[in-house]
Amino acid sequence: MTPFExxxxxxxxxxxxxxxxxxxxxxxxLVLLADGNMLLEGLPGLAKTRAINALSKNLDCGLSRIQFTPDLLPSDITGTEIYLPNETEKFMFQQGPIFSNLILADEINRAPAKVQSALLEAMEERQVTVSGKTYKMEDLFMVMATQNPIEQEGTYPLPEAQMDRFLVHTIIDYPDDDAELEIMRLNKREAAPETTKEVLKTIPQQAIFNARKEISKIKVSEDMEKYMVSLISASRYPDKYDAELDKLIDFGASPRGTIALDRCSRVHAWMENRDFVTPEDIHSVIKDVLRHRIAISYKGRAEGVSTDQIIDKLIEVVAVVA
Known part of the structure; x- marks a missing residue:
């Protein structure tokens, strides 16, 4: 099969x-193909854990799940050195759950900042340093961190600088009634003792690496590059584009936002089986890319304005370069 297939x-x-x-x-x-990490926000029971489990079952790779709690330690994620009294080498590094291909960081905002930073260091550097020794991560590596939008008391919200390290911030909501009915039926089929489980052929990791090579060749015209930069610039200097927008934004996206918008747009174009990026590709990914990179002002929060509404306004005021 081709990488696209x-x-x-x-x-x-x-x-x-x-x-x-x-x-x-x-x-x-998309995030896997873009070689990034994602922050997923949604209410309990919306298939967040099931989704990454389904990815690991259908892709030839490992999965680690870390339940973040207030008493978690950084070594619970990265691993630690253990003492071997009867060996020549007195200490041996025992890898933590971060050393896998797919990492589910469940409710990341429930652990203190020190634990969050241990995870984010591994995400950014793709390595862990313990006692002066550096240990590399897997070539195929992705963190999916989840957050519950309710029950925020006693949690440790991620600082903006750490949020910026996630390629995308996705928000999911309840399924519609038809999907809910099918979910109920699927659950009953899976629970039935006589159900014969379908044997699925797993996709090799190499298919992902081959797809990434093709994505690196996706064409982005100079006009599309300028359009992406203009969208990011409008989030930083909204007064140049719209007076009302200026009152709603405290600060805009960093250069990481520009890089992420380019990467995600190219992946989206490839997933649509095209070899060039269009404005529609940019519009399709921009909310996930910028949602956690734009800070709403006090006035905006008081008026109940959402980040998605601000991004819609950015698309409205920034002209597509033709």
Whole structure:
């Protein structure tokens, strides 16, 4: 199979067990192809854990799940050195759960800052340093961190600088009634003792690496590059574009936002089976890319304005370069 066919098969197989969350499946695959990490926000029971489990089952890779709690230590994530009294080498490094291909960091905002930073260091540097020794991560590596938008008392919200390290911030909501009905039926089929489980052929990791090579060749015209830069610039200097918008934004996206918008737009174009980026590709990914990179002003929060509404306004006031 070609890389595109392999990724399409992966998406199709995941869709069989994840009902009503097509956008979530697309975004997980997009982030994996873009070699990034994602922050996923949604209420309990919306298939966040099931989604990454489905990815690991259909892709030839490992999965580690870390439940973040207030008593978690950095070594619980990265691993630690253990003492061996009867060996020549007195200490041996025992790897933590971060040493896997896919990492589910469940409710990341429930652990203190020191633990969060241990995870984010591994995400950014793709390595862990313990007692002066550096240990490399897997070549195929992605963190999916989740947050619950309710029950925020006693949590440790991620600082903006750490949020910026996530390629995208995706928000998922309840499925519609038809999808809910199918979810209920799927659950009953899976629970039935006589159910014969379908044997799925796993997609090799190499298919992802081959897809990334093709994505690196996706054409981005100078006009599209300038359009992306203008959108980011408008988030930083909104007074140049719209007086009302200026009152709603405290600060805009960093250069990481520009890089992320370019990467995600190219992946989206590839997933649409095109070899060039269009404004529609940029519009399709911009909310996930900028949602956690724009700070709403006090006036904006008081008026109940959301980041998504601000991004819609950015798209409205920034002209597409032709």
């Amino acid at each position: 392999s990724v399409s098969t992966l998406k199709e197989q995941m869709s069989k067990s994840i009902i009503g969350q097509a956008k979530l499946i697309d975004t997980i695959i």
